[in-house]
Amino acid sequence: MEKRPLIELRHIYKEFPGVKVLSDISIMFYPGKVHVLLGENGAGKSTIIKIISGVYQADKGDVFVKGEQVRFTNIKQSQQRGISVIHQELSVIEDLMVYENIFLGREVKKAGKILNKTEMIAEAQKLMDTIGIHINPKAYIRELNNGEKQMVEIIRAVSQNSEMVIMDEPTSSLSEHEVKALFEVIQKLRKENVAIIYISHRLKEIMEIGDTLSVLRDGILVKTLPVAEVTENQMVTMMVGREMKQYYYKARGCKSKEVVLDVSHLTRKGEFEDVSFQLYKGEILGVAGLIGAGRTEVMRTVFGAEKPDYGECRLYGKAYHAKSPGDVIRRGVGLIPEDRRQQGLLLEKNVKENTSLASVSKRARKGFVDFQWEKNASLEYIKRMSIKTPSEKEAVKNLSGGNQQKVVIAKWLLAESRILIMDEPTRGIDVNAKSEIYALMKEFVENGGSIIMVSSELPEILGVANRIMVMREGKVAGFVDEEDAAEEIVMSLASVGSE
Amino acid sequence: MNNKKMMVQSRNFIKNNTMLFFLILLFVISMVFVPRFATTGNILNVLIQISINALIACGMTFVILSDGIDLSVGSVAALAGVVGASVIKLMPDAGVAVSLVMILLTSLVIGGICGCINGFCIAKLNVPPFIATLAMMNVARGLAYVATDAKPVFGLPESFGFVGLRKIGPIPVSIILMVIVLMIAYIILSKTAYGRHIYAVGSNQEVSKLTGISVMKIRFSVYIISGFLSALGGLVLASKLQNGQATAAQGYELNAIAAVAMGGTSMAGGRGGIVQTIFGLFVIGIINNTLSLLGVSSYWQTVAMGIIILIAVIIDQYRK
Numbered sequence: 001m002e003k004r005p006l007i008e009l010r011h012i013y014k015e016f017p018g019v020k021v022l023s024d025i026s027i028m029f030y031p032g033k034v035h036v037l038l039g040e041n042g043a044g045k046s047t048i049i050k051i052i053s054g055v056y057q058a059d060k061g062d063v064f065v066k067g068e069q070v071r072f073t074n075i076k077q078s079q080q081r082g083i084s085v086i087h088q089e090l091s092v093i094e095d096l097m098v099y100e101n102i103f104l105g106r107e108v109k110k111a112g113k114i115l116n117k118t119e120m121i122a123e124a125q126k127l128m129d130t131i132g133i134h135i136n137p138k139a140y141i142r143e144l145n146n147g148e149k150q151m152v153e154i155i156r157a158v159s160q161n162s163e164m165v166i167m168d169e170p171t172s173s174l175s176e177h178e179v180k181a182l183f184e185v186i187q188k189l190r191k192e193n194v195a196i197i198y199i200s201h202r203l204k205e206i207m208e209i210g211d212t213l214s215v216l217r218d219g220i221l222v223k224t225l226p227v228a229e230v231t232e233n234q235m236v237t238m239m240v241g242r243e244m245k246q247y248y249y250k251a252r253g254c255k256s257k258e259v260v261l262d263v264s265h266l267t268r269k270g271e272f273e274d275v276s277f278q279l280y281k282g283e284i285l286g287v288a289g290l291i292g293a294g295r296t297e298v299m300r301t302v303f304g305a306e307k308p309d310y311g312e313c314r315l316y317g318k319a320y321h322a323k324s325p326g327d328v329i330r331r332g333v334g335l336i337p338e339d340r341r342q343q344g345l346l347l348e349k350n351v352k353e354n355t356s357l358a359s360v361s362k363r364a365r366k367g368f369v370d371f372q373w374e375k376n377a378s379l380e381y382i383k384r385m386s387i388k389t390p391s392e393k394e395a396v397k398n399l400s401g402g403n404q405q406k407v408v409i410a411k412w413l414l415a416e417s418r419i420l421i422m423d424e425p426t427r428g429i430d431v432n433a434k435s436e437i438y439a440l441m442k443e444f445v446e447n448g449g450s451i452i453m454v455s456s457e458l459p460e461i462l463g464v465a466n467r468i469m470v471m472r473e474g475k476v477a478g479f480v481d482e483e484d485a486a487e488e489i490v491m492s493l494a495s496v497g498s499e
Numbered sequence: 500m501n502n503k504k505m506m507v508q509s510r511n512f513i514k515n516n517t518m519l520f521f522l523i524l525l526f527v528i529s530m531v532f533v534p535r536f537a538t539t540g541n542i543l544n545v546l547i548q549i550s551i552n553a554l555i556a557c558g559m560t561f562v563i564l565s566d567g568i569d570l571s572v573g574s575v576a577a578l579a580g581v582v583g584a585s586v587i588k589l590m591p592d593a594g595v596a597v598s599l600v601m602i603l604l605t606s607l608v609i610g611g612i613c614g615c616i617n618g619f620c621i622a623k624l625n626v627p628p629f630i631a632t633l634a635m636m637n638v639a640r641g642l643a644y645v646a647t648d649a650k651p652v653f654g655l656p657e658s659f660g661f662v663g664l665r666k667i668g669p670i671p672v673s674i675i676l677m678v679i680v681l682m683i684a685y686i687i688l689s690k691t692a693y694g695r696h697i698y699a700v701g702s703n704q705e706v707s708k709l710t711g712i713s714v715m716k717i718r719f720s721v722y723i724i725s726g727f728l729s730a731l732g733g734l735v736l737a738s739k740l741q742n743g744q745a746t747a748a749q750g751y752e753l754n755a756i757a758a759v760a761m762g763g764t765s766m767a768g769g770r771g772g773i774v775q776t777i778f779g780l781f782v783i784g785i786i787n788n789t790l791s792l793l794g795v796s797s798y799w800q801t802v803a804m805g806i807i808i809l810i811a812v813i814i815d816q817y818r819k
Contacts, residue, residue, distance in 0.1 A: 305709060324711075324713065325709055325711050326712070326713055329710075329711035335709055337709055344706060344709070346702040346706055346769070347702075348702055348770060349699075353695070357710050357712075358711055360692050360695055361693075361695075361696065364691065364692035367691045367693060368691050368692070369691060369692055369695060
């Protein structure tokens with residue numbers, strides 16, 4: 001029986017300034033099928049979702065819903081056509097009850113204005129019974145665990161008579177048990193003839209729940225095929241099997257074996273467990289893993305922004321118990337955080353003030369800012385790192401992502417850091433700026449510095465790192481040396497484990 | 500093309516200096532409607548009237564720039580006033596120097612203690628600034644009543660009035676004090692690393708923390724500064740009135756916040772400064788003065804003040 005697709009994308013193109021995000025994407029999504037989108041970060045999965053739900057509009061190409069051409073310009077329009085998106089970050093309101101969340105914004109009323117609570121509660125109960133979830137409609141969201149919260153979101157989606165439910169990495173914050181429950185719900189939705197788009201990096205899950213698979217790579221659709229016809233290994237190959245671009249700069253990776261940072265048995269309950277690794281002088285240590293593997297949390301703890309439950313860190317042989325990042329910074333470590341806009345930069349402040357922020361106090365004379373030094377230093381780094389800015393007095397919020405990131409790096413170079421922890425240093429940055437940042441990293445380590453680079457982009461890790469640590473579910477899954485590094489090895493360590 | 504550019508530039512200039520234009524406009528209007536406004540005597544009057552609020556608003560600027568708020572300033576001022584008056588009363592023969600030392604010491608002790616408690620609760624215990632200082636507002640006011648049994652402390656030595664009532668040459672001492680405090684505050688905020696860190700913490704605490712700034716110390720310290728300057732303001736007030744009363748400085752927190760906000764310092768921290776606060780102080784001072792000269796009752800002045808605060812904040816929102 002040839003069914004009609006619920007949603008069809010035809011030759012979709014999308015470009016952001018300087019980056020082609022999607023080119024010539026044509027996919028059909030059928031009712032009653034779980035359609036998996038697979039690809040590395042930046043492959044274009046979320047852009048596809050955003051085009052379907054109306055957050056973005058395609059530059060070229062058409063979207064059809066049940067054969068009818070549509071052009072959504074906001075989320076509301078797509079919702080009215082029965083499309084709901086469940087985002088990775090939960091969007092339920094903690095201080096409202098389950099049924100209030102389900103009916104938020106479209107409350108059932110009686111006599112015009114008064115809320116009909118009885119009916120909403122009954123309706124919520126009915127919805128849960130059909131799907132087979134057992135949550136008290138009158139429980140507060142804050143009393144639920146993550147899995148249950150996710151279920152509430154799903155029920156909210158279903159209660160809007162959604163014909164399509166899009167799930168963006170729904171399992172990234174769920175325990176194994178919760179994942180099972182989620183899958184049961186997905187099975188029921190499938191029986192109800194709902195079309196499901198499912199995004200996940202976890203290959204095992206995809207094998208278990210997916211019907212159809214579309215693999216994306218660099219904005220191009222590699223292939224759409226039934227899940228039953230592929231193996232996990234084939235998925236990995238399809239996802240990463242690209243020719244390496246020649247824009248990486250690999251440092252020599254001096255084999256001095258002088259340990260600068262020694263982390264042993266570091267643990268923060270619920271985040272990561274028994275993490276041990278060493279960083280050598282003059283190397284770039286890549287840290288690979290899926291989102292939620294605990295990489296960022298480990299780095300923040302090493303940096304002193306969080307306190308470990310157990311374990312020890314040593315810098316240049318000396319153990320430290322940092323009360324705050326200041327203690328670690330004074331020992332010569334700098335952090336380039338994963339979210340530069342919220343954690344790395346004072347957006348309203350200018351390039352000069354951001355560059356000098358970590359050293360202004362050290363360089364102050366009797367507490368007074370040395371304005372001459374500050375100006376000269378910022379001009380020097382603008383020149384040295386070719387930061388594109390009208391002047392040192394420009395607010396950093398007006399700079400492009402790549403130039404913003406250079407300002408964050410300049411801040412630590414000016415503070416004379418010897419170790420840089422870089423968390424997703426090139427996220428959201430165009431190709432050119434990426435390449436410049438790799439070059440800076442190479443220069444830094446070849447002058448005796450050391451870098452830990454957390455990245456979710458495998459080609460980047462393989463292209464830049466001298467050694468790779470792979471993390472999975474809060475634990476170190478293994479180390480891979482430069483010579484042995486291959487995408488398949490790292491990917492399988494990150495998603496399947498070493499067994 | 501050139502014209503267009505000039506228009507954009509001038510629009511930006513107006514946008515960035517709204518308060519300056521507002522102030523000039525206010526000045527002109529006052530001069531037109533109130534002939535007596537632009538006399539030296541009256542201008543000095545305006546300055547005297549804003550001098551106490553200036554001290555308190557100065558501390559408030561530090562707090563607001565760090566993304567906090569201090570509601571306890573009026574109560575701390577009253578407490579410092581009654582404590583200072585009670586102490587100086589024990590020294591009927593005190594000279595000017597002794598009086599000044601007493602004023603400074605009382606400000607440091609009372610303001611310091613109240614500020615430390617605020618700072619500790621906010622920076623260490625993570626109590627929201629609004630709540631912590633609201634509590635202090637009640638505690639300090641209550642203590643002022645308890646300490647005096649709600650009776651004004653009269654019979655102070657004449658030297659106690661030096662700061663509030665006397666002049667050095669033609670210029671009242673309270674104005675000189677205000678200028679000194681504003682200048683020091685300006686220098687701290689715009690020229691020192693500490694000042695830079697206050698702006699950083701107010702802009703984004705997470706960024707500041709990850710850059711190695713001790714967010715805790717910065718947040719702690721601004722409440723101590725605010726406490727000290729509020730207490731100093733309270734003592735100048737006591738000196739001016741020649742008594743200490745538990746009921747003094749009612750609503751001063753709002754005047755101080757109004758001056759800071761009206762100048763254009765962001766209530767979310769990180770943006771603004773002493774210059775803006777000075778604008779705010781003048782706007783409030785001139786409006787009150789002009790309305791008084793026009794014979795508008797003080798009740799209506801309060802109404803006008805409320806409306807003006809609102810307008811100022813709306814302008815601030817619009818500017819963003």
